[in-house]
Amino acid sequence: MKTLIINGSPRANHGNTQLFIDHFQSGLTQPLPVRYVLRENPTTLALEMNDYDTILLAMPLYIHAMPGIVMKLFEAMNPHPTNHKKIGFIVQAGFIESSTARYLENYLSSLAHYLNYTYLGTVIKGDAAACSILPHFFFGKLFKQLKALGAEYEKNESFDPNFVEKLGNPVYLSKFQVRLLESCLVKKLDQIGWNWNLKRNGCFENRFDQPFL
Amino acid sequence: MKTMIVREFHDFMLPDSYLLDLSDQKIKGCTGCWICWWKTPGRCVHHDLDLFYRHYITSEKVIFYLTVSQGFISGNLKTLFDRMIPLFLPYTNYTSGESMHDKRYERYPDIEIHYHDTFLEAAEKKIFEDYLQRTFYQFHSKNISLTGEQRGVRK
Structure with missing residues (x-):
C-alpha cells in the first residue's frame, strides 16, 4: 500500500504542521514521501495523488477550516472511479478545544464520500499554536502520542481511535x-x-x- | 446605511457601495506569519485587501453572493477569510464558554449571505451553512442571514 503525506500548511516545512508530520514519521520504520501544497500546482498534485492508495493530509486549522491553499487543492480533485482509495486528515489548531475543528471534520468526511475515498477519520489536536515556538520539552507528551499514532498507522493502515480520542481532548x-x-x-x-x-x-x-x- | 458587496456570482450592486468581485480578483494567500498580530498590529504584509478592510470595518452591512465549490466555500473565499485575522486581536477570551479572539474594532458589520444552491444533499448544505454562521459569529457579527437561491447543478 502506497501512502503519501501532504503538508497543507502555508508555512510549508517551517511550522507546527511539519513538526506533527516529523513526529508521526518517527513512529514508522519506513518514512513516507511528503509533498507541500504551497509549492505545488493544485491540478498537478491532485492528479499525482491518484498514484497512491492512501493520502494523509496534515494541515493547520485556519478560521475553523482548511487553509485557502488546501481548499484550492480540493477544488482540483475529482471523484475517483474506484472505491479502493483511502484518505485521512491530521489537523492542528490554536484554540484549546478540538470542537473548533468540528465544522472542518464534518466537511472532510462529506468530501471523502463525494470523492469516493474511504474516510480514515480526522485527528484533531488543539492548543498546538506554540509547538514550533516554545522549547520542545513542553510538548513531549504530544510528540510521543504522534509517534505512537504513526506506529499504529504503519501496522493497521488506520488511525488508532484511542490516540484520536486522547489527542482530541478536551473537545469542549x-x-x-x-x-x-x-x-x-x-x-x-x-x-x-x-x-x-x-x-x-x-x-x-x-x-x-x-x-x- | 453603508453597505459593501462581496460577490462570486450575480451582478447585484448598490449605488455608492464598495464591491469586491471575487470572480475577478484572486486574493493573495495568508502566509501564516502572524506579522499582522505581532509586528504591524492590524496590518497584513500583503496590501491587496487594504480597501476591503477599510470598507468592511466601516460598513453596517456586508452582502455576499457566493458560489458553492466542492460542497463548501471556494478556495478564493476561504483565502479571504484567512486574511481577515488582522481585524481581530491575537488575545483569546473565554466568556462565551469557548475560545474566541478579542475584537480589534468596536463594531463589526451585519452579514447577509446569498449562495448559489448546488448541493447534492441536505447534509452538505447544513455543513456549508453551519460553517458560515460560525465564521461570522467568530468574527463578532451580530446578525447573520443565509439564503440559498438559483437552485442549480453542481459542476
Whole structure:
C-alpha cells in the first residue's frame, strides 16, 4: 500500500504542521514521501495523488477550516472511479478545544464520500499554536502520542481511535476550565507569548491599533 | 446605511457601495506569519485587501453572493477569510464558554449571505451553512442571514 503525506500548511516545512508530520514519521520504520501544497500546482498534485492508495493530509486549522491553499487543492480533485482509495486528515489548531475543528471534520468526511475515498477519520489536536515556538520539552507528551499514532498507522493502515480520542481532548471546555482561563493570572500567562513578541518587535504600545478606521 | 458587496456570482450592486468581485480578483494567500498580530498590529504584509478592510470595518452591512465549490466555500473565499485575522486581536477570551479572539474594532458589520444552491444533499448544505454562521459569529457579527437561491447543478 502506497501512502503519501501532504503538508497543507502555508508555512510549508517551517511550522507546527511539519513538526506533527516529523513526529508521526518517527513512529514508522519506513518514512513516507511528503509533498507541500504551497509549492505545488493544485491540478498537478491532485492528479499525482491518484498514484497512491492512501493520502494523509496534515494541515493547520485556519478560521475553523482548511487553509485557502488546501481548499484550492480540493477544488482540483475529482471523484475517483474506484472505491479502493483511502484518505485521512491530521489537523492542528490554536484554540484549546478540538470542537473548533468540528465544522472542518464534518466537511472532510462529506468530501471523502463525494470523492469516493474511504474516510480514515480526522485527528484533531488543539492548543498546538506554540509547538514550533516554545522549547520542545513542553510538548513531549504530544510528540510521543504522534509517534505512537504513526506506529499504529504503519501496522493497521488506520488511525488508532484511542490516540484520536486522547489527542482530541478536551473537545469542549468545562465550566471550571473557562473560569480558570478567565481568571486574571491565567489570562496574563496566556498573553505572555504575544506580548513578548510585540515588545521584541517594538510595537507593544501599538498592539490595539485600528489602522482601517 | 453603508453597505459593501462581496460577490462570486450575480451582478447585484448598490449605488455608492464598495464591491469586491471575487470572480475577478484572486486574493493573495495568508502566509501564516502572524506579522499582522505581532509586528504591524492590524496590518497584513500583503496590501491587496487594504480597501476591503477599510470598507468592511466601516460598513453596517456586508452582502455576499457566493458560489458553492466542492460542497463548501471556494478556495478564493476561504483565502479571504484567512486574511481577515488582522481585524481581530491575537488575545483569546473565554466568556462565551469557548475560545474566541478579542475584537480589534468596536463594531463589526451585519452579514447577509446569498449562495448559489448546488448541493447534492441536505447534509452538505447544513455543513456549508453551519460553517458560515460560525465564521461570522467568530468574527463578532451580530446578525447573520443565509439564503440559498438559483437552485442549480453542481459542476
